[in-house]
Amino acid sequence: MMILVNNKGNFSYEAEGVVLIPGTNKVDEEAFERFVAHPLMTALDEQGEFICEKIGKSNAKDLIAMIKDTFDLETLEGMKENESRSSVLKAIGEQISKLKQGEQE
16 A cells, blocks of 8 residues: 655655655555664654655645645656545645646746
8 A cells, every 4th residue: 555655854765675755755555664664764753754644544634734745746646546635636736736837947
């Protein structure tokens, strides 16, 4: 199962073949469990560096906050696939537009 992991830090982190860039990342749940088992990642997780949400299980308000912190178009497009809530879809669309506008500048 895929989950959303928000890397609240200012750095990318890599362990066990998983790379988390700053902002929200779409990650396989089992891969994230291996990632967070690494001693450094365990410490960062305990400090609140990573926030996890199961796709389709989070409330709209929390998910919209994560969307606003998502800077990967592929992740945003993937979020749309299983989402039916209009407020969440609107937030995804706005973030995609914002990122695409930034690419053109």
